[in-house]
Amino acid sequence: MNRYPVWKYAIIVIALLVGFLYTLPNFFGEAPAVQVSSGKATVKVDTGTQRRVEDALKAAGIAPAGILFDGNSIKIRLSTGDEQLRAKDAIQKALIPDPADPAYVVALNLLSRSPSWLSAVGAAPMYLGLDLRGGVHFMLQVDMQAALTRKVESLSGDLRTAFREKNVRHSGISRNSQSIEVQLRDAQTLAAAKSVIADQFAELETTEAPLAGGEFTLTARIRATAARAIQEQALKQNMVTLHNRINELGVAEPVIQQQGLDRIVVQLPGVQDTAKAKDILGRTATLEVRLVDESTEGRAAESGTGPVPFGSERFLERNSQPVIVKKQVILTGENLTDAQPGFDNQTQEAAVHLSLDAKGSRIFRDITRENIGKRMAILLFEKGKGEVVTAPVIRSEIGGGRVQISGRMSTTEAHDTALLLRAGSLAAPMEIIEERTIGPSLGVENITKGFHSVTWGFLVIVAFMCVYYMMFGIFSSVALGVNLLLLVAVLSMLQATLTLPGMAAMALALGMAIDSNVLINERVREELRGGASPQAAINAGYERAWGTILDSNVTTLIAGVALLIFGSGPVRGFAVVHCIGILTSMFSAVFFSRGLVNFWYGRVKKLKGVSIGTVWRPDGGKDVAPSTRGS
Amino acid sequence: MEFFKFRKDIPFMRHALVLNVVSVVTFLLALFFLFHKGLHLSVEFTGGTVMEVGYTQPADVPKLRSVIAGLGYTDVQVQNFGTAQDVIIRLPTQKGVSSAQQSEIAFAALKASDAGATLRRQEFVGPQVGEELVTDGLKALAMVVAGIMIYLAIRFEWKFAVAAIVANLHDVVIILGFFAFFQWEFSLAVLAAVLAVLGYSVNESVVIFDRIRENFRRYRKMDTVGIIDNAITSTISRTIITHGSTQIMVLSMLLFGGPTLYYFALALTIGICFGIYSSVFVGAAIAMWLGIKREDMVKPVTQKGVDPNDPNAGATV
Numbered sequence: 001m002n003r004y005p006v007w008k009y010a011i012i013v014i015a016l017l018v019g020f021l022y023t024l025p026n027f028f029g030e031a032p033a034v035q036v037s038s039g040k041a042t043v044k045v046d047t048g049t050q051r052r053v054e055d056a057l058k059a060a061g062i063a064p065a066g067i068l069f070d071g072n073s074i075k076i077r078l079s080t081g082d083e084q085l086r087a088k089d090a091i092q093k094a095l096i097p098d099p100a101d102p103a104y105v106v107a108l109n110l111l112s113r114s115p116s117w118l119s120a121v122g123a124a125p126m127y128l129g130l131d132l133r134g135g136v137h138f139m140l141q142v143d144m145q146a147a148l149t150r151k152v153e154s155l156s157g158d159l160r161t162a163f164r165e166k167n168v169r170h171s172g173i174s175r176n177s178q179s180i181e182v183q184l185r186d187a188q189t190l191a192a193a194k195s196v197i198a199d200q201f202a203e204l205e206t207t208e209a210p211l212a213g214g215e216f217t218l219t220a221r222i223r224a225t226a227a228r229a230i231q232e233q234a235l236k237q238n239m240v241t242l243h244n245r246i247n248e249l250g251v252a253e254p255v256i257q258q259q260g261l262d263r264i265v266v267q268l269p270g271v272q273d274t275a276k277a278k279d280i281l282g283r284t285a286t287l288e289v290r291l292v293d294e295s296t297e298g299r300a301a302e303s304g305t306g307p308v309p310f311g312s313e314r315f316l317e318r319n320s321q322p323v324i325v326k327k328q329v330i331l332t333g334e335n336l337t338d339a340q341p342g343f344d345n346q347t348q349e350a351a352v353h354l355s356l357d358a359k360g361s362r363i364f365r366d367i368t369r370e371n372i373g374k375r376m377a378i379l380l381f382e383k384g385k386g387e388v389v390t391a392p393v394i395r396s397e398i399g400g401g402r403v404q405i406s407g408r409m410s411t412t413e414a415h416d417t418a419l420l421l422r423a424g425s426l427a428a429p430m431e432i433i434e435e436r437t438i439g440p441s442l443g444v445e446n447i448t449k450g451f452h453s454v455t456w457g458f459l460v461i462v463a464f465m466c467v468y469y470m471m472f473g474i475f476s477s478v479a480l481g482v483n484l485l486l487l488v489a490v491l492s493m494l495q496a497t498l499t500l501p502g503m504a505a506m507a508l509a510l511g512m513a514i515d516s517n518v519l520i521n522e523r524v525r526e527e528l529r530g531g532a533s534p535q536a537a538i539n540a541g542y543e544r545a546w547g548t549i550l551d552s553n554v555t556t557l558i559a560g561v562a563l564l565i566f567g568s569g570p571v572r573g574f575a576v577v578h579c580i581g582i583l584t585s586m587f588s589a590v591f592f593s594r595g596l597v598n599f600w601y602g603r604v605k606k607l608k609g610v611s612i613g614t615v616w617r618p619d620g621g622k623d624v625a626p627s628t629r630g631s
Numbered sequence: 632m633e634f635f636k637f638r639k640d641i642p643f644m645r646h647a648l649v650l651n652v653v654s655v656v657t658f659l660l661a662l663f664f665l666f667h668k669g670l671h672l673s674v675e676f677t678g679g680t681v682m683e684v685g686y687t688q689p690a691d692v693p694k695l696r697s698v699i700a701g702l703g704y705t706d707v708q709v710q711n712f713g714t715a716q717d718v719i720i721r722l723p724t725q726k727g728v729s730s731a732q733q734s735e736i737a738f739a740a741l742k743a744s745d746a747g748a749t750l751r752r753q754e755f756v757g758p759q760v761g762e763e764l765v766t767d768g769l770k771a772l773a774m775v776v777a778g779i780m781i782y783l784a785i786r787f788e789w790k791f792a793v794a795a796i797v798a799n800l801h802d803v804v805i806i807l808g809f810f811a812f813f814q815w816e817f818s819l820a821v822l823a824a825v826l827a828v829l830g831y832s833v834n835e836s837v838v839i840f841d842r843i844r845e846n847f848r849r850y851r852k853m854d855t856v857g858i859i860d861n862a863i864t865s866t867i868s869r870t871i872i873t874h875g876s877t878q879i880m881v882l883s884m885l886l887f888g889g890p891t892l893y894y895f896a897l898a899l900t901i902g903i904c905f906g907i908y909s910s911v912f913v914g915a916a917i918a919m920w921l922g923i924k925r926e927d928m929v930k931p932v933t934q935k936g937v938d939p940n941d942p943n944a945g946a947t948v
Contacts, residue, residue, distance in 0.1 A: 131891075139760070433757030442683070442751045449889040457883030461876050468872070501820050504884055504892050508899070511880030512831060515873040519838070522869040525633075548841045551786055552834035558778035559830025563823055566771035568764070569675075574823045614633045 001539050002602035004595055012595050015587070016482065022489040025114040025125040031065065032084035033111035034091060035252045036104055037073035043103045049095070050074050056094030062087050066116075077111050084108060108270070109252035126492050129499035129573060132447050134440035135269035136277050140242075140430040142262045147234040147428035148178050148227060150357070154337040154401070155204065156180045157358025159220070161400045162200050168192045171215075180204075182218040183211075190216045202226075231261065234428045239264055245280050264430070270440070278432070287333030287421060291367070292375035292391055293324040315379060317388040325377045325388070330367050335360025339421035341414040344406045350414040351406035352390075354421065361401025369397040378405075378421065390417055450503030457507050458484070461514055469521045471600070471611030476517035479593035483513050486584040491577065499573035509581025512556065516589035520545040521612060528615045534607040542594055549590060557582050635868040640860040647916035654913050658801050661808020668811045673818035676765055678758035680722040680733050687747040689715035698744050699737060713890035717751065724758060768822050775826055776800065779833050787840055790921040795836040798914035799829055802905045809901050815894055824898035831877070832906030835870060836914040842866050843915070847925045855923060859915050870911065874903050 036053060038045050050069050053076065057064055064087065066077040076091075078084045088106055095104045112125050130137050156175045159182070163170055170193065172183040184190045190208060197204050197218075203226030209217045222230070239256055242264065246254045255267040271277055292298070293312040300306030301314065301324045308314045312324050338355040356364055367376075377391040392405045405417070462480065465473035487506060491498060524541030532540060560582060563575035601607055643650075674681045684690075695718060696709045704722055712719035722733060734753050741748045776796055783792035806825055810817050842862035850858060881903065885896035 141757070141759070431757075432755070434760050435753070435755040437750070437753040439685075439749065439751040441685075445889070446891065449887055449892070452887035453880075453884040453892065456887060457880035460879045460883070464876065464879070500891055501823060501895070504820070504888065504895055507880045507884055508827065508877070511877035514876040515834065518869055518873045518876065522866075522872070526865065544845075548838050551782075551837040551841060554782055555779050555833040555837060556827075556830040558782060559775045559826050562771045562774040562778065563826055566767040566774065567819075567823065568767065569819060571819050571823045574820070574827075578827065 002535055002598045004598045004602070008591075009595060009599075012592055015486065015592075019482070019486045019489040021118075021121065022123045022492045023485055025112055025118050025123050026488060026492060028113040028115075028125070030110040030125075031077050031079070031113045032081045033078060033109045034076045034084060034088045035073050035107050035109040036076070036091060036095065037107075037247075039103050039105045039247045045069075045073055045104070049104075052094060053091055056090050057087060059094075060086060060090035062090065068111075075109065075111055077113075105247050105250050107250040107252040122493075124492060124495065126488065126498045127495045128443075128447075129497045129502070130267055130269060130436065130443075131438050131500045131570075132443050132450075132498065133269055134438050134443035135267060136271045136438075137268075137434075137436040138266040138277075138281065138432055139259065139434035140238075140264045140266065140281070141433045142235055142238055142264065143429045143431070144231045144234065144262050145178075147230060148222065150337060150428070151230050152178050152180060152222060154355060154357040155201065155220075155222075157356075157361055157401055159197070159201065160358070161361075162196055163193065166192070166196050168196055178221065180220045182220070184216045184218055186214060187216070190218060193218055203229075235262065235264065238428065238430060242266060242281060263433075278435075281432070287336060287389075288329050288379045288381065288386075289331040289364075290325045290327075290329055290377050290379060291371060292377050293326050294374050298324040313386075315377070315386050315388045317391065323377055323388045323391050325379065330376075331356070331360050331363060335363075336421065339418045341411070341418040344404065347406070349406050350409045350411045351404050352409075352414050352418045352421070354403040354405065356401040356403065358401070361399065364401065364403065365397060365399040368394050372396060380421070389421060446500045450500055450506075454484075454503060454507045454510070458510055461510070465514065465517070468613055470613050472521050472524065472597070473613070475593050475596045475600070476514065476521065476589075478596060479517060479588045480510060480514055482592055483581075483585050483588035484510060486588060487577070487581050490580050490584060494580075496576050496580075497573060498577070499570060501570045501574035502577040505574045505577035505581060509578060509585060513581065513585035513589050515552065516545070516549045516585060517593060519548055520590075520593070524610070525612055525615050528610070528612070529617060534610045535601070538597060538601060538610065542590070542597075546590065549586070553582050553586055633868075635871070637864050637867075640857070640864040641867075642856075643860050643863050643911065644856045644916065644919060647912065647919065650912040651916055654801065654909065657805055657808075661805045661811075664808050664811040665804070668814065670807065670811050670817045671814045673816050674721060674754060675756050675819045676761045676817070678724050678756050678761040680724070680737075681752075681754040682720045682722075682734055682737060682750060683712055683752040684718050684720065684738070684741055685749045685751045686716045686718070686745060690718045692718060694744065695720070695741065698740050702737060702740055764819065771822075771826055772803075772829075775829050779830070783833075783837070783840075787844065788923065788927045790918055790923050790927065791836075791840045794914045794918035794921060795833055795840070795910075797917055798836055798909040799832050799906070801913060802832055802902055802909050803829055805905050806898050806901045810894075810898070815897065818894065820892070820895040821898045824895045824902065828899060828902030828906065832902060832910060835874075835906055835910035838866050838869065839863055839910060839915055840918070843918075843923070851925075855919060855925075859919055863911055863915060867911070870907060874907050878903050 036045060036049065047069065050067065053074055054067065057076070062078070062083055064076045065079050068075040068077070076087060078087055085108075088108060092106045095106065112119070114123070114125070152175055156173055159180060160173050163173075163182075169189055170182050170184055172181075174181050182193060184193055194206055194208075197206055197220060201220070203223055204220040205223045206218055206220045209219070211217055235258060239258065242256055243254075246256065246266070246268065251268045251271055253269055255265070255269075257265045257267075259265045266281065268277055293301075293309060295309065297306055297309035298312055301308045301312070302322055304322070308324060311328075312326050315323050315325055317323055335357050336354060337357050338353075340353050342351055342353045343349065344351045371394050373394065375391050375393050378389045379386045380389050381387075390405055409417070458480070462477040465476045465480075467473065469476065484506075487509060491502075496502075520541055523545045524537050527537035527540045528534070557579060560575055560579040563571055564579060567575050601610060690711065692709050692711060696707060699707045699709060699720060699722070706723050708719075708721040710719050711717065720737065722737060724733075734755065738748070738750055738753075779799075780792040780796050783795055803825055806828065807817075809815070810821065815821075839862055842865060843859055846853070846858040846862050850861070853861070878900065881896050881899045884892050885900065888896060
């Protein structure tokens with residue numbers, strides 16, 4: 001009765017093999033590595049870059065232990081930390097001629113030492129959280145109300161223009177927090193205004209209220225769906241901007257994630273200089289529109305034959321072409337509401353479409369009217385250093401706040417310019433609402449602490465189980481070991497983040513998993529005490545204990561899932577391991593340990609006794625001494 | 632080896648009243664301290680800045696306190712953390728000063744007074760996050776309570792569900808009472824521990840209830856009190872051993888886990904100890920007073936192979 005069919009043993013063997021395979025990478029440790037990734041949206045890392053890296057290393061006399069190209073970045077594994085630093089310098093020198101304008105991010109990293117065949121099957125070591133490896137964690141809150149207000153502001157400008165074009169005579173448009181109020185004199189103009197809004201402004205919905213004297217107030221609000229889209233876009237744009245800025249920090253594996261509807265989590269493993277990180281995250285890159293100095297002195301300076309005239313400045317375009325620009329700022333990024341790549345309506349050339357807010361469009365119209373045929377420069381200031389994004393010629397007066405930059409541009413260039421222009425400003429202001437810095441030494445300490453907790457607890461439990469339950473104690477201990485193996489394997493497989501609370505959950509999971517085995521062992525003893533034959537006692541012990549084990553695990557799992565749903569940060573790290581631990585314990589403590597018992601005792605035909613420690617009889621009869629297998 | 636040798640069932644239920652009075656008194660005391668002293672909530676809940684600073688030699692805490700107080704903070708806590716070299720500094724949120732500046736200014740002041748200071752860890756939490764954590768924590772608690780009650784009501788009976796949840800919520804309140812009385816820091820990790828304890832010690836009640844149900848089926852002549860006594864007696868060995876094993880793990884965390892895991896392990900320790908007490912003495916007694924009967928447990932067996940729509944099904948002549 002205590003026999004498993006072959007397929008059950010097969011499941012156990014497969015589970016053990018898979019578990020072992022995925023646990024394996026954790027034992028290899030990590031090797032120093034250098035990671036090369038793109039530092040600009042316009043620069044792609046490809047096999048050509050890899051060749052350059054290889055050449056640079058060869059020239060420096062460094063033999064890398066391995067070079068890995070994963071589509072986005074090149075990872076160079078090295079044997080020593082010293083070599084890592086030398087390799088970084090060599091690569092930096094080869095790839096980045098101008099340190100002020102890095103096209104690539106060359107960062108120090110750690111790479112798993114596990115052999116490539118393990119990586120090929122997707123086996124990777126557990127992903128350690130910041131508290132175990134050191135680094136910075138930020139949570140940023142995006143001010144969505146500000147994003148909406150800004151959008152409404154720009155829409156009210158557009159509305160004014162549209163009414164003028166369609167000859168709708170209103171007696172005033174005003175923005176009232178997040179709604180636009182239009183005053184209209186009669187029902188006829190009201191109908192006209194409504195049709196304009198319905199035709200051209202799909203994102204607005206209107207309500208009307210009659211005023212005294214036959215006048216009307218038309219209130220336009222952003223539709224809920226449109227508002228959601230605006231918020232999503234604002235969040236995406238902020239994430240893009242953050243990404244660009246973080247690239248400068250040279251972090252190997254930055255994490256930039258959306259959390260909830262209006263939050264962004266940024267994690268920078270290995271970064272210690274929080275002040276710099278905060279400075280870069282919080283920086284407001286500014287965008288400025290200025291006129292190009294077209295005077296003779298200016299032209300001379302541009303061609304390099306004269307000094308830069310008074311009242312002007314010299315900036316470089318992205319292709320290193322100098323441009324002499326007047327110091328007077330016409331517009332700033334604040335007035336720019338959007339920049340999108342697209343095509344010119346007539347020529348089908350690639351173009352960038354800019355949208356300006358009401359104030360911006362008014363200024364822009366005046367400036368363009370007065371400066372037809374001249375050039376205008378759009379500058380992006382970052383780190384206090386300006387760069388000319390583009391310097392187009394003004395062809396005609398531009399009103400309405402819709403600006404198109406076109407000519408001499410490829411589609412990719414249009415795309416990148418739009419990105420740069422958007423990146424210049426955050427879509428909505430952000431503030432840091434949570435911040436955590438963990439020093440690298442503390443991270444290593446935390447790992448050892450967690451490791452010691454698990455190891456010592458595990459050993460003491462194993463010792464106790466073996467003494468108290470003899471052979472069954474050994475089975476239980478092996479099952480507990482398998483539980484740990486599977487838990488680590490599943491965590492490695494899912495690449496769930498392991499934190500210190502996670503390691504605590506691991507220890508706790510083992511402490512709770514032994515509960516199932518104690519239940520079974522006690523039950524088997526009880527059956528033996530009741531006079532059942534050894535085989536029957538084993539069978540009944542497992543059968544009867546199962547219901548209880550299931551109930552108790554489900555209730556524990558309910559608590560785990562609640563923590564997973566409502567927990568954040570450290571609690572979530574705890575909950576993930578806790579839940580997985582419960583599931584693996586059901587397999588190892590019941591299914592696997594039964595397999596062991598069946599394998600050991602199940603084949604014996606006339607089993608005289610089982611080694612489960614002293615089974616004490618209350619009726620004063622002789623205690624059943626521990627015994628080994630019968631004949 | 633066998634630790635527990637009981638010749639007869641221990642009459643636990645005879646002392647149920649006394650034991651429950653003890654329980655109620657502890658519970659009320661815990662409630663009193665909880666409301667009177669309140670929890671010493673960590674910065675995660677209240678918002679503010681925490682800095683862990685390491686020194687090369689034992690840190691001079693009073694001096695550090697005066698350095699920080701010199702920056703204009705009224706409510707500053709400076710404590711040793713784990714070792715004599717490490718200190719933890721808690722700063723309340725200041726209006727008009729961003730988190731970035733706050734920790735930088737404070738650390739610059741510390742660095743000025745002792746060049747050997749290193750910033751080991753720094754944490755800032757905005758006030759809005761703290762508020763959310765409190766509501767999320769309460770939601771999680773509500774979900775655990777509701778989930779466990781529903782499961783137990785389906786698996787067993789509503790009386791058991793009520794008894795189990797009362798017994799275990801009583802544990803939770805007592806843990807909180809301890810944290811309030813000793814003014815230990817109540818962090819997110821402790822909250823996780825409290826909820827884990829809730830799930831874990833329900834196990835205990837489940838094991839006993841399971842046995843009560845089985846006994847109702849097996850010993851048809853025994854009365855309810857006898858059945859409960861027998862159920863507790865026959866599971867007590869298992870109860871002590873499993874809790875002992877879990878406690879070994881928790882103890883290991885308490886000893887080796889360092890200051891970060893200290894209160895987490897402490898909450899679990901209290902939870903485990905009171906978990907045994909409450910499921911053995913409180914849970915079963917409440918179920919008894921709610922009036923569990925054999926009929927609640929042993930459902931009349933419906934005959935198989937009988938068409939339920941047949942009006943004459945089961946009819947015998």
